[in-house]
Amino acid sequence: MSVPRTRNPMPDWIEEPHPHVEHSLISFPAKHILLVTINRPDARNCLPVGATIELGALWKWYDVEPSLRCAVFTGAGNEAFCAGMDLKERFDILKQGGVAHEYPSGQFAGMSNRAGKKPIIVACNGHAHGGGFEAILNADVIFASPNATFALPEVLRGVSALAGALPRVFHLFGNHRAMDLVLTGRRLSVDEAKEWGLVKEIVPQDKLLDTAIDYAKLIASLSPDSVIISRLAAREAWETGVSRATMRGQELWADNMLRSENAREGLAAYKEKRAPVWKRSHL
DSSP states (O other): OOOOOSOOOOOTTOSSOOOOOSSEEEEOSSTTEEEEEEOOGGGTTOBOHHHHHHHHHHHHHHHHOTTOOEEEEEESSSSEEEOOBOHHHHHHHHHTTOOOOOOOTTOGGGTTTOOOSSOEEEEEOSEEETHHHHHHHTOSEEEEOTTOEEEOGGGGTTOOOTTTHHHHHHHHHOHHHHHHHHHHOOOEEHHHHHHTTSOSEEOOHHHHHHHHHHHHHHHHTSOHHHHHHHHHHHHHHHHHOOTTHHHHHIIIIIHHHHTSHHHHHHHHHHHHTSOOOOOOOOO
16 A cells, blocks of 8 residues: 655645644645645554644644545555554553553544544544444444454453444444453454444555545545535434434524535535536535
8 A cells, every 4th residue: 555655845735734643644645635644654654642642632623624624544564554562662651650641532543532623534444443343443444454353352351342443343343342342452454344324335455545535536526515514414313312302403504504505605606507616615
């Protein structure tokens, strides 16, 4: 999989610079698209606490940066998307009497409990274990390479998956499949993950990132207001399990969306049989 190895300069269409990051690479492969690459391949892209804090700030910046509409999240190398937390660092913290509660509100990778406003597409380029799996479980769409595996091995380490995974695997897979994963720590193969509905598509490693970016471009070509509101309503229904939840987003945002420039533009383009030209979202 081709991954940028250097930090690209900020394009002139970005309005505000992104927060400083040390453990990930930030690039912009197309207009309106953010690409975030965990850049610790020698450590199987495991994340120390500082990396999670960085990513938490980065995703918040992404949500408020008006020029961005969709993000792609991946890992450097061909072995692992993210092997979870840096266990060596965590052990050292525990030895010193700390518990490392410095995580942002989005929890692991700033993502495992993120609500957010805009979609994140994952290009899972290998193993997603522990916190890496917890982050992926909260992604919007997942593409995975043939060597990808998914696991919550916390029971093998004397801890538990407390960054959002446990309720999500239950809602996604049902009770018995969830118990199979969390009580044994076993690896879920990419074929099982696709069969279970976690992975949208299994893509060869050398085409994985391009496939995810092309998919993000498709989302970015649509009305940013419609994407934000549709995602909000769908996530509310998923997380609460109540059909009424789909109305909350409408109550809060529907009037603004329907009165927006993008609503007028979309309807005018349909009437005039032309491609719409979307404006920035003000939601």
